[in-house]
Amino acid sequence: MSTPLTPGTGDTGGQQPTSEPRGGQTSAEAAGSIRDRLRSPGPQSSGGDTRGSELTGADFQNTDSRQQLRDSGRDEGQHSEHHAPEPAELDQPRGNEPLDPAQARRSERKVASLFLLSVLGVVGFFGVFWFWPFTFGVEEGNPYYTPLLGLTMMIALFGIGAGAVVWAKELMVDEEAVQERHPFGSPADERTATVAAIQQGFQDSGLPRRKLLRNSLLLGAGSLAALPVPLLFTLGPYAHKERALEKTAWKKGVRLIRQNGTPVKMGDLQIGAVESVFPDVPRGTKIADSPALLIRMRPEVLTPLPGRDDWAVDGHIVYSSVCTHLGCPVKLYEQQTHNLLCPCHQSTFDAAEGALVKFGPASRPLPQLAISVDQDGYFIAQGDFNEPVGPSYWERKP
Amino acid sequence: MSTSRTSRLSNYAVLLLALTMVGGLYTAFGAPKSAATEQAPQSLSVEDGRRLYLQGCSTCHGLDLEGGAGGPSLVGVGASAVVFQVESGRMPLAFGTVQAPRKKVRYTTPEIDALAAYIQRNGGGPVLPTGSLTDGDLQEGGEMFRTNCASCHNAGGAGGALTYGKYAPSLKPASARVIYTAMQHGPESMPRFGDNQLSVEEKKAITRYVRYLMTAAQPGGNDLGRFGPVPEGLVVFLVGIGSLVVLTLWIGNRA
Numbered sequence: 001m002s003t004p005l006t007p008g009t010g011d012t013g014g015q016q017p018t019s020e021p022r023g024g025q026t027s028a029e030a031a032g033s034i035r036d037r038l039r040s041p042g043p044q045s046s047g048g049d050t051r052g053s054e055l056t057g058a059d060f061q062n063t064d065s066r067q068q069l070r071d072s073g074r075d076e077g078q079h080s081e082h083h084a085p086e087p088a089e090l091d092q093p094r095g096n097e098p099l100d101p102a103q104a105r106r107s108e109r110k111v112a113s114l115f116l117l118s119v120l121g122v123v124g125f126f127g128v129f130w131f132w133p134f135t136f137g138v139e140e141g142n143p144y145y146t147p148l149l150g151l152t153m154m155i156a157l158f159g160i161g162a163g164a165v166v167w168a169k170e171l172m173v174d175e176e177a178v179q180e181r182h183p184f185g186s187p188a189d190e191r192t193a194t195v196a197a198i199q200q201g202f203q204d205s206g207l208p209r210r211k212l213l214r215n216s217l218l219l220g221a222g223s224l225a226a227l228p229v230p231l232l233f234t235l236g237p238y239a240h241k242e243r244a245l246e247k248t249a250w251k252k253g254v255r256l257i258r259q260n261g262t263p264v265k266m267g268d269l270q271i272g273a274v275e276s277v278f279p280d281v282p283r284g285t286k287i288a289d290s291p292a293l294l295i296r297m298r299p300e301v302l303t304p305l306p307g308r309d310d311w312a313v314d315g316h317i318v319y320s321s322v323c324t325h326l327g328c329p330v331k332l333y334e335q336q337t338h339n340l341l342c343p344c345h346q347s348t349f350d351a352a353e354g355a356l357v358k359f360g361p362a363s364r365p366l367p368q369l370a371i372s373v374d375q376d377g378y379f380i381a382q383g384d385f386n387e388p389v390g391p392s393y394w395e396r397k398p
Numbered sequence: 399m400s401t402s403r404t405s406r407l408s409n410y411a412v413l414l415l416a417l418t419m420v421g422g423l424y425t426a427f428g429a430p431k432s433a434a435t436e437q438a439p440q441s442l443s444v445e446d447g448r449r450l451y452l453q454g455c456s457t458c459h460g461l462d463l464e465g466g467a468g469g470p471s472l473v474g475v476g477a478s479a480v481v482f483q484v485e486s487g488r489m490p491l492a493f494g495t496v497q498a499p500r501k502k503v504r505y506t507t508p509e510i511d512a513l514a515a516y517i518q519r520n521g522g523g524p525v526l527p528t529g530s531l532t533d534g535d536l537q538e539g540g541e542m543f544r545t546n547c548a549s550c551h552n553a554g555g556a557g558g559a560l561t562y563g564k565y566a567p568s569l570k571p572a573s574a575r576v577i578y579t580a581m582q583h584g585p586e587s588m589p590r591f592g593d594n595q596l597s598v599e600e601k602k603a604i605t606r607y608v609r610y611l612m613t614a615a616q617p618g619g620n621d622l623g624r625f626g627p628v629p630e631g632l633v634v635f636l637v638g639i640g641s642l643v644v645l646t647l648w649i650g651n652r653a
Contacts, residue, residue, distance in 0.1 A: 134615065134617040142615070142617075143615040143616055143617070143619070144619050145617045145618075146617050146618040146619060147618070147619040165649075169653075259545050265594075267594065268592075268594040268595050269592065269594070269595055270584075270590050270592040270594075270595070271590075272584050272589055272590045273584070273589050273590050273591060273592060273595055274589040275595060276545060276546075329549065331549040331550075332549055332550050332560060332566075333589055334560055334561065334564065334587035335584055335587060335588065335589045335590070336586060336587055337561070337562075337587070339560075339561045341560055341561050343549065343558065346559075346561070348561050359561070
């Protein structure tokens with residue numbers, strides 16, 4: 001690190017440049033640099049940069065032009081490539097001869113009419129936008145408003161684009177120009193200067209001498225590395241201390257409300273009716289894990305699961321409407337078959353018998369909410385669901 | 399030669415004149431008669447309803463609405479169910495399937511009303527409210543539709559699949575009376591929405607919203623079956639990108 005890099009030494013190891021760089025050139029390579037070869041016919045002499053000439057001589061095709069660029073300076077070299085092509089060396093360019101004046105006028109008119117077509121498109125766009133708009137609620141309003149806007153906009157853009165293409169193809173001189181690339185590496189003297197500047201800066205900062213600065217910097221960087229450790233505590237079992245996934249907003253005595261906030265009363269639902277219900281707590285209709293479906297069926301068709309004999313009231317039964325497969329809303333109820341269907345993957349639950357799975361990818365029945373009726377006749381929950389709602393997760397106890 | 403052609407042409411002209419006159423006379427004198435025959439069913443009686451019932455429905459539903467092997471009892475279904483089933487062409491049923499399909503309507507509106515009146519008088523049940531069915535609050539109707547109906551019938555009313563071959567039908571062909579009575583009596587798989595659950599005003603609002611959804615002008619042109627962004631994206635991709643590719647190839651060939 002203390003040894004500065006110098007041109008001519010280092011990784012090339014004093015290797016001599018190849019004196020016959022064109023021996024292995026293919027015909028394509030030869031064709032690519034034919035002009036350069038005409039200009040500098042002999043094998044090039046190695047300059048100060050042995051690495052550069054080694055690369056250009058053995059590996060790249062544009063050998064001479066690279067050297068030529070380097071010799072003439074980079075920026076000038078780029079511009080120097082825009083010489084007019086010499087007919088003897090390049091393919092005869094197409095369309096280079098002067099245009100027939102009548103033909104040119106015709107092409108000019110064609111381009112101009114395409115540009116004017118674009119103006120027509122813009123005028124049409126304005127016309128549709130202002131004079132023939134779509135009006136909400138009016139059945140006689142323009143039924144093709146959006147497509148017409150798109151069509152007129154397309155005409156406007158197409159006119160400009162097509163005009164430009166025709167202009168370029170018919171009126172402009174078709175010239176084939178070759179622009180060579182310059183070498184990617186910086187010149188050797190720039191590289192040397194950069195390395196020297198970095199080393200000088202390292203010395204100037206005083207880090208090798210000032211032990212206090214160095215040690216305190218190491219300490220600071222080390223404590224910075226410890227910063228993400230607390231974030232790990234938000235993962236895994238520590239995150240579930242509150243058992244949030246096992247609880248919903250339902251509590252003992254909470255009323256069942258509709259989406260508009262009104263509580264559901266005994267007798268509101270006829271047999272064969274369903275109602276989406278939410279817990280009557282603040283923001284109760286917005287809590288994602290609490291929506292449920294209240295179903296009323298004839299009491300005699302209900303077959304309660306063991307231990308759930310008093311969870312339904314006179315044929316009214318409530319299930320979580322979050323699918324146990326992937327959490328879609330299960331609200332498609334068939335009142336004749338008592339099937340509850342999930343629209344996402346067709347999981348089918350038997351609402352008459354504890355929402356057991358009849359079909360589909362769901363593996364567990366929908367959790368059932370035990371309900372009763374308060375003294376005013378409104379439905380209330382007996383408590384929370386007795387199991388986590390929705391899809392399975394790692395820590396879920398089966 | 400020329401005279402025979404002229405006479406043939408004049409023959410055609412006379413024939414045309416005669417036909418026009420006959421048509422005009424028929425229109426002039428026949429029209430009041432046909433208007434009168436259309437006036438008559440407006441006052442079909444409950445007795446006419448009984449006759450229609452015995453002819454068209456009693457084979458399956460029984461002579462006294464008691465039902466039978468082929469069809470359920472109609473006691474308690476009310477005029478509402480009759481309007482839904484007959485006006486949507488589902489009844490009379492042609493053959494038994496998992497779900498009665500919508501077919502060509504077999505009865506005129508006065509005949510449907512007479513049938514409904516007969517079944518209402520003898521069986522009882524929910525009836526249609528008086529007044530317009532589509533004068534509810536459009537915005538409220540939209541909210542109620544998305545809450546109560548969209549889970550099965552699709553947010554755009556296009557319908558969707560249920561279990562074992564059953565389906566929620568598209569709401570496109572449904573008249574206002576059919577939409578309202580469907581909520582009222584809950585046909586087949588559909589849950590029913592009684593007046594304590596969705597009030598008359600709320601049901602009217604939903605009816606208005608569904609009719610609006612199906613008849614309102616489409617600002618984007620073709621609605622592609624109202625199935626939402628999936629077919630829209632597909633069409634944009636296939637037609638849009640496809641034509642761009644073809645255009646690009648054409649430009650490339652011309653260049």
